[in-house]
Amino acid sequence: MRFLKxxxxxxxxxxxxxxxxxxxxxxxxxxxxALTEIPPQNQFLQATVAIHNxxxxxxxxxxxxxxxxxQYTTPPNGNQGSYTLNFDNFANRYGRLYNGVGDRLYxxxxxxxxxxAAEQPRYDQMIxxxxxxxxxxxxxxxxxxxxxxxxxxxxxRYGGTLQPKYDTQQEIFAKLDAEIxxxxxxxxxxxxxxxxxxxxxxxxxxxxxxxxxxKAANALRLRMAMRVQKADPAAGTAIITDVLxxxxxxxxxxxxxxxxxxxxxxxxGDAAGGNWNTDELRAPKPMVDFMWTNKDPRIDAFxxxxxxxxxxxxxxxxxxxxxxGTTEGRRYVGSFTSPDESRLTANIQxxxxxxxxxxxxxxxxTLSYIQPRLFNTGKADAAGNAGTGQSYxxxxxxxxxxxxxxEIAFKTTGAAAAKTWYEAGVKSSLDWYxxxxxxxxxxxxxxxxxxxxxxxxxxxxxxFDAAKxxxxxxxxxxxxxxxxxxxxxxLYKRTGYPxxxxxxxxxxxxxxxxxxTIPRRAPITLPSQSDPNFANKKAAYDxxxxxxxxxDLTSAAGxxxxxxx
Numbered sequence: 001m002r003f004l005k006x007x008x009x010x011x012x013x014x015x016x017x018x019x020x021x022x023x024x025x026x027x028x029x030x031x032x033x034a035l036t037e038i039p040p041q042n043q044f045l046q047a048t049v050a051i052h053n054x055x056x057x058x059x060x061x062x063x064x065x066x067x068x069x070x071q072y073t074t075p076p077n078g079n080q081g082s083y084t085l086n087f088d089n090f091a092n093r094y095g096r097l098y099n100g101v102g103d104r105l106y107x108x109x110x111x112x113x114x115x116x117a118a119e120q121p122r123y124d125q126m127i128x129x130x131x132x133x134x135x136x137x138x139x140x141x142x143x144x145x146x147x148x149x150x151x152x153x154x155x156x157r158y159g160g161t162l163q164p165k166y167d168t169q170q171e172i173f174a175k176l177d178a179e180i181x182x183x184x185x186x187x188x189x190x191x192x193x194x195x196x197x198x199x200x201x202x203x204x205x206x207x208x209x210x211x212x213x214x215k216a217a218n219a220l221r222l223r224m225a226m227r228v229q230k231a232d233p234a235a236g237t238a239i240i241t242d243v244l245x246x247x248x249x250x251x252x253x254x255x256x257x258x259x260x261x262x263x264x265x266x267x268x269g270d271a272a273g274g275n276w277n278t279d280e281l282r283a284p285k286p287m288v289d290f291m292w293t294n295k296d297p298r299i300d301a302f303x304x305x306x307x308x309x310x311x312x313x314x315x316x317x318x319x320x321x322x323x324x325g326t327t328e329g330r331r332y333v334g335s336f337t338s339p340d341e342s343r344l345t346a347n348i349q350x351x352x353x354x355x356x357x358x359x360x361x362x363x364x365x366t367l368s369y370i371q372p373r374l375f376n377t378g379k380a381d382a383a384g385n386a387g388t389g390q391s392y393x394x395x396x397x398x399x400x401x402x403x404x405x406x407e408i409a410f411k412t413t414g415a416a417a418a419k420t421w422y423e424a425g426v427k428s429s430l431d432w433y434x435x436x437x438x439x440x441x442x443x444x445x446x447x448x449x450x451x452x453x454x455x456x457x458x459x460x461x462x463x464f465d466a467a468k469x470x471x472x473x474x475x476x477x478x479x480x481x482x483x484x485x486x487x488x489x490x491l492y493k494r495t496g497y498p499x500x501x502x503x504x505x506x507x508x509x510x511x512x513x514x515x516x517t518i519p520r521r522a523p524i525t526l527p528s529q530s531d532p533n534f535a536n537k538k539a540a541y542d543x544x545x546x547x548x549x550x551x552d553l554t555s556a557a558g559x560x561x562x563x564x565x
Contacts, residue, residue, distance in 0.1 A: 040111040040123060041202040043104040044130055048204050050100035051137060052261045052393045055273035057092040058375065063281055065090050066485045069518050070478075070492060071506055073281040073370055074335040077352050078342025079509065084516040087556045091522035097141045098153065105134040106154035125195045125210060128183040129203070132217045135176040135183075136395065139224055142172045143490065144522040146550075146560040147540040150175065163533040166540030169561040173228055177221055177239055184217050184250070204261050205395070215252045216259040218243050219396045222404050230494055231564040240408060252401040255432050259395040268391040269378020276376040283368035286505045287479070288334030294459040297430055297448040301437040302482055303368045305331035305444060312364055315357045332368050338509040339516075373442045374483065381443050389441030394483055399429035403477040407495075410473065415466035422464055422473055427453055429480040436483075461503055471497060475504035493520055493563050519556035520563055526553060 067073040069084055108130045112123040142148050150172050152164035167175065187210050197208035206212040221243050229236025244251075252258070268276045283303040291299040310328040317324055335351070336342045342352075354363040372379040377391040402425030410418035434448040456462055464472065474497030481488035492498065498506035509516045524544075527537040544550050549565040551558030559565060 038111060040108045040126060041196070041198050043108040043111065044126065044133070044198060045202045045204070047101045047104040047108075047130075047133060047137075048261065050096060050104070051133075052263070053267065054092060054096065055268075055275035056089075057096075058268075059275035060089040061092055062485055063278065065519075066489050067281070068337075070485055070488050071284045071286055071337040071509075072482060072485045072488065073278075074284055074337055074342070076280055076282060076335075078282070078336040078347075079339050080342060081339055082511050082514075082516060083339065084509070084518055087519060087523055090556070091144060093137075093141050094145060094522070097137055097148075101137045102134050103154050105130040110158060121191075121193045122196050124191060125187060126198060128186045129198065129213055131179050131183045132213065132220070135180050136220055138172065139176055139220070142169050142560075143227070143562075144560065145524070146521070146544050146547075148172060149536075163536055165536050168540075168543065170231070173224055173562070174235070177224060177228075180217050180221050181242070184214050187214055187217075188250070204263070205259055211249070212257055214250050215257045216396060218246055218250055219252050219259065219401045219404075222401070222408075223396065226404060226407070227490070227494060227562040231562045244408070252396075252398050255398045255428050255435070257401075258398045258432065260397070261393040261395070263391040263393070265378040265387045265389055265391060267378075268376055268393075269387065270376070271378065277379065278370040278372055278375050281370040282335035283332065283370060284337050285334030286337060286507055288332050288368060290461065290504045291479075292330065292332050294461045295452070295456060296479070297452045297456060298433045298479070298482075299332055300371070300445050301374060301433045301442055302371055303332055303334075304371055306333050306366055306368050307364045308366070312357070312362075315359060315362075316355060316364065319358050321355055333366055335367050338507060339511040340509075340513065371442055371445075373440050374436070377440050387441055390439045392436045392440060392483065397429070397432055397480065397484075399425045399432060399480045400477065400487070402428055403473055403480065406473045407470065410469050415464075415469055418469050418473070419464040419466075422469070422476070423457060425473075425480070426457060426462065426476050429476065430456065433482075468503065470495070471502050474498060475502050478504055478506075492518070493559075517557055521556060521558055521560050523556045524553040 063073070065087060068075070068079055109127055112120055112127060115123070138148070138150060142150075146169045147166040148169075149164035150167045152161050154160075155164075156162045197203075200207040202208075205216070221239055225236045225239035225243070227236075228239065270277065288299070288303060290296070291302070308328060308331065313322060313326050313328060316322040317326060333351070336347060341347060351366050354365055356363050373387050373389065376387075377389050378387045380386045402421050406418045406421035406425055409421055430448055430453050436442070437445040438447055462472075462476075474491060474495050477491055478488050478498050481491065492506070498504050500506065500508050509518075524541060526541070527534050531537060541553055544560075545553060547559070547561055549559040549563070
């Protein structure tokens with residue numbers, strides 16, 4: 001019910017649907033012919049909303065699983081026990097592909113096919129955009145699951161099979177790349193008839209701007225190709241070469257080209273489901289230490305200051321809990337990411353034990369938390385004022401595109417080109433998070449200045465060094481993925497960065513001196529023999545289990561096809 005409530009709130013707030021259209025949307029689940037009552041563009045909007053309003057995915061997949069695994073956050077008292085073995089309720093994205101995203105985008109094409117023959121060509125571009133979006137989300141799901149029903153999926157309501165076969169991940173990635181490339185070619189062609197545009201009401205990414213969709217599609221091909229390259233270097237390199245041979249006008253060139261969903265504060269506010277709330281997520285020590293040492297301007301966009309302001313310190317001095325003369329110092333302090341460090345008595349006493357001011361019974365916390373409105377834009381501030389800024393949910397930022405280009409350049413043309421793209425990536429990331437800080441109205445946020453960006457690029461841990469170029473590119477990518485921890489996770493699996501000795505470190509974690517292993521994929525539930533599609537599932541799962549490193553199906557420690565050992 002929480003998902004439905006959040007969807008209705010968004011649609012009601014912006015007035016996208018009439019009551020008749022809502023009724024028609026419900027009716028198609030009972031009567032496929034009723035689909036003709038819905039505008040095709042409505043299914044595009046509904047699929048877009050379904051991709052981004054997943055508060056269960058935020059709560060379980062990001063906050064409780066991927067972010068602690070990748071040391072973007074910890075629980076209040078640091079990571080505890082064998083936390084990397086906890087993947088209950090993980091991977092909410094799978095069901096959404098077949099019930100909310102892929103099915104609606106397939107519906108869009110079916111809706112067009114039911115229109116008068118003279119009208120159908122006017123939807124050609126809309127169909128191509130729907131294919132790009134469907135390709136993105138299919139890739140997003142397969143990325144951690146491997147084999148999926150794709151070629152025969154989504155068709156059951158239209159006379160297709162109800163027992164679709166599974167495509168392997170290798171097949172899926174190849175099909176998706178071909179579909180995206182074909183969509184770009186079609187979008188670049190001059191339409192034979194005037195086109196119906198999705199416009200601002202139905203395209204929440206680019207407001208119907210085809211040129212920006214072409215750039216986004218090419219950036220998506222690059223992201224996919226760099227996964228493929230790990231398992232099949234020749235195939236991945238061929239895609240990269242093909243993409244970079246496109247005219248510069250078809251490739252991202254600024255933050256204005258970024259593929260981002262922007263909603264109002266309620267979209268990720270408590271009214272959309274309390275699962276967006278990050279109140280119990282600590283800032284992680286490794287990242288905070290790097291950002292503090294290198295004067296990273298994003299630190300107040302990512303994290304909150306601790307409670308040791310001078311006024312509070314003075315009260316603790318009066319209580320004789322701090323020595324006279326104590327002054328305000330570092331306000332950004334992170335939590336230990338390894339359970340063995342979190343459980344040390346000295347660390348518990350110094351970092352996790354709150355002081356209490358006797359005069360007003362106020363507790364004083366040493367550690368920082370995740371900036372609440374970075375993920376939960378509608379979050380009320382300390383005075384009780386609800387957030388009124390914009391919710392930013394990125395798909396591919398320009399900074400990510402720059403870092404991909406930097407990595408490609410370093411591996412092909414050398415350090416000079418890599419430096420240019422690396423610095424562009426760092427700058428665009430700082431600029432983008434500044435935009436988020438201002439427009440999401442983050443609490444305690446100070447806008448970034450040009451001087452701060454210049455100074456940051458000159459810091460010893462940031463200034464480009466050809467001897468550790470890949471480390472720096474990946475480390476800055478990791479920071480940039482704060483709002484996309486699932487991509488930070490993929491970066492780690494693909495490159496091995498960050499790691500214990502990288503520029504931005506990802507320290508080894510252990511519990512009772514036993515090293516913990518970071519999960520690498522979604523666990524898979526074994527099918528019941530009573531499942532109507534048992535034969536196809538078993539065949540697919542048996543084939544995946546035979547892949548090197550895939551391991552036990554029900555484990556999250558194994559590797560999908562692209563994540564080659």
